Amino acid sequence: MTTMLRQMTTRGTPYLFLLPGLVILGALLSVPLYKVVEYSLYDNVIVERNPTFVGLANYTNLMTDPGYWSAGFNTVVFTVGSVLGHMIVGIGLALLVNADIAPRARTFFRSMLILPWIFTAVVVALNWQLLLNPFGLINYMLQWMGLTSEPLDWLGDPDLAMWSLLLISTWRGYPFIMVSFLSGLQTVPRELYEAAEIDGAGFWHKFWHVTLPQLKPVIFGVALLDLIWTFQLFPLVWLSTGGGPGRATEVLSTLTFRLAFVDFQFSQAATVAVSILIISAAFTLLYLRNEARRL
Amino acid sequence: MIKTRFTALALAAATALTPLAAQAAEIEWLQWFAAENTDGFYDELVADFEAKHPDITVKLVTQPFGKVRESIVTDNAIGVGSDVLGLNMPWTKEFLDIGILEPLDEYLARDDNSFATSDLVEAPLGKIDGHTWMVPLNAFPFVMHVNMGLVRQAGFDAPPATWEELAEQAGAISALEDGISGIGMPFSSQPPSNGPILTFLPLLYAHGGRIMADTTPNFDNPEVVATLQFLKDMNDAGAIAPGAASRTGGVDLEEFIAGRTGFMISPGVHSSSITSRNPELEYTLVRVPTNGETAYRVHGWEIGIAADSPNKDAAWTFVNYLLSPEVNARAAKAANALPGNLAALDAVREGADETLLKQMEILSGDTPVEEMRQSPKAAASWSVMTEEIQAMLRGDQSPEEAAAAVQARWLDLAG
Structure with missing residues (x-):
């Protein structure tokens, strides 16, 4: 009996140390998660003192709501466009700042190029609003170069708003890819490049046949992570366009906020939030599988 | 014990x-x-x-x-x-x-x-x-803030008192030089997305119109259509600052303070920001130009x-x-x-x-109007107005269609 108790104490001690962390994590994650799922099963909550249980009716409504599908489509365009933008600009800049130049210059460029990452969404949105204003710098430059005759309303024209948002998102998000890719570049053995050079490979050949294959797992991992973050991105979109003009840039996260805090339809908002959760969870599983495979 | x-x-x-x-x-x-x-x-x-x-x-x-x-x-x-x-x-x-x-x-x-x-x-x-x-x-009443310097540069001695004068003066100010606009209209979707209640409603009330019949939406009426048409005509004539669909109330105020807009319709309380932030501005405020009605949005x-x-x-x-x-x-x-x-x-x-x-003077003599307080979903209602006015200004629909669209969506909101 004493031996059993001693064994239990020895084996249980690590779990006791884990307990506070588990309790906090549990409270912070599972309670809100449970509440959101629960809210989505009622006719309305928060503003309704006696909510009625409606089962999956909110989900059925959502499936037939064109606004939801339109926001879903915009979310896919925004997410895929942003991730592609982050990858192309991030990888390109990582290659540039990895070049064999004076160390001081290299440090300077690396520091400068990482700046967009440290600005808050509010600062980024406000700056780009000023730049993209009809009387802003970008329109001035375009007119000065003779590329447009009239100022363009980049954030107010439905045909341009999503492109403008992608530009803002790309500027804000490339540093993460750049930093990840840069750290990956340091791990590629120099011998591989030397061997390629002996075989007569130029810059592009080395990039396609050495760098990219070597960094494929890194690229796949950060792209998935970026996909998960961007898919549920809210502040940058809300602060830059508010989902407009009309609903041209309405994504699922802004739709959730609009339903909750503009329309006071908290249960509908919870339903959209659950749909975002399911899709994000699928991406997260994919990411975890990829990481497990790398290990 | x-x-x-x-x-x-x-x-x-x-x-x-x-x-x-x-x-x-x-x-x-x-x-x-x-x-x-x-x-x-x-x-x-x-x-x-x-x-x-x-x-x-x-x-x-x-x-x-x-x-x-x-x-x-x-x-x-x-x-x-x-x-x-x-x-x-x-x-x-x-x-x-x-x-x-x-x-x-x-x-x-x-x-x-x-x-x-x-x-x-x-x-x-x-x-x-x-x-x-x-x-x-x-x-505080909603008023029209006036940059008298621009009004004079455009060849006028006094601020506009009627819709016709407003359209004429705003057009003339816009024609002065690049970067200067007659009047700003903040119809951005960005939160709080309330441009129409800042600018459209005061103009409507000055035209004798209303948007509600008690607690029932009443947006598709001739006065509303006439006010929308007035906005569209001013926009087509270039009298409104470009980029109305991305212009927020904050930007509108900043542009006016910076002296780049001739007129701005907004609460009278903004006068203190304007005079304190740009004391050099030749500034005054007047009643929102009317078509004979002296009603103001309170x-x-x-x-x-x-x-x-x-x-x-x-x-x-x-x-x-x-x-x-x-x-x-x-x-x-x-x-x-x-x-x-x-x-x-x-x-x-x-x-x-x-x-x-x-x-x-405005508050003591004119009729105060505030209709949004009766709206069951005010924030959603003005968001709808913003979206439909944006579509009208870019030529996707006529004023009549915009009014009908708002009315239909409001009825939907009211359930």
Whole structure:
């Protein structure tokens, strides 16, 4: 009996140390998660003192709501466009700042190029609003170069708003890819490049046949992570366009906020939030599988 | 022995509870007013109140205007709502439906109030569902702010008084040079996305139109269509600043202050920002150009009491203090607005600048209108207006179609 108790104490001690962390994590994650799922099963909550249980009716409504599908489509365009933008600009800049130049210059460029990452969404949105204003710098430059005759309303024209948002998102998000890719570049053995050079490979050949294959797992991992973050991105979109003009840039996260805090339809908002959760969870599983495979 | 112990216990309990009994009631006041008045006026006001009412302490909770509405709703839902609430008239019906507000009829009928209800600005007092729900701390009409320098440069001596003059002068100012616009129209979708209630409604009221028939949406009427047509014509003529669909109220104000816009329709209270931020601007404010009607959109900062407040009497004592003519005059002067208690008008008039005197003239002679307070979903309603006006201005629909679309979507919202 004493031996059993001693064994239990020895084996249980690590779990006791884990307990506070588990309790906090549990409270912070599972309670809100449970509440959101629960809210989505009622006719309305928060503003309704006696909510009625409606089962999956909110989900059925959502499936037939064109606004939801339109926001879903915009979310896919925004997410895929942003991730592609982050990858192309991030990888390109990582290659540039990895070049064999004076160390001081290299440090300077690396520091400068990482700046967009440290600005808050509010600062980024406000700056780009000023730049993209009809009387802003970008329109001035375009007119000065003779590329447009009239100022363009980049954030107010439905045909341009999503492109403008992608530009803002790309500027804000490339540093993460750049930093990840840069750290990956340091791990590629120099011998591989030397061997390629002996075989007569130029810059592009080395990039396609050495760098990219070597960094494929890194690229796949950060792209998935970026996909998960961007898919549920809210502040940058809300602060830059508010989902407009009309609903041209309405994504699922802004739709959730609009339903909750503009329309006071908290249960509908919870339903959209659950749909975002399911899709994000699928991406997260994919990411975890990829990481497990790398290990 | 038992008796002695019982007595000791009772004495101990009484001693322990004594501080509680003597403790001041603490009330919380959630508002955005102090965020727009950064010189500490509201802290001083609260200190003055506490000195006069040692049994009540007031916790001032200040948030930006755009955050207050959602805070009131969510705080109320989880039972941590404030006792006294800073309110905006358009929120009234929404909050009633949720049960956030305490009816004030019984409080207003008290004999020991520091003010007469008949002296209060009338618009926020109007009964909805048979009760009064808020009282006015201050009031200001929507006006048209004018850059007289640009008006003169465009060849005119006086600001426009009619729609026709407005269109003519705004067009002429836009033609002056690149980067200068006749009038700004903030129809951005960005939160709070309320451009139409800032600019379209004041023009509509000055044309004699309305958007509601009691609590029923009534948007597709000829006056609304005429006002939309007026906006579209000005836009097509280049009189409106480019980029209306991405122009926020904040940008509109900044552009006017910077001297790049001839006219701006917004609350009169903005005059203090304009004169303090750009004293060089040749500035004046006038009544929103009319077509013969002298109705204006009235706005103000209102106060209510939370239905769930455990300290309603203490909350009313504070509201009563704020509405007394002396305190109300101070609050109005601090915001460069008109007092909610009209008995304080003379005190406010003393030493008032020209812009405030002009607002007083509008407020005393013209008809005040505020319709959004009857809308069951005000924020969603003005968001819909914004979207349909955007589509009209870019030529995707006619004014008639825009009016019909808003009406249909409003009916949908009303359920």
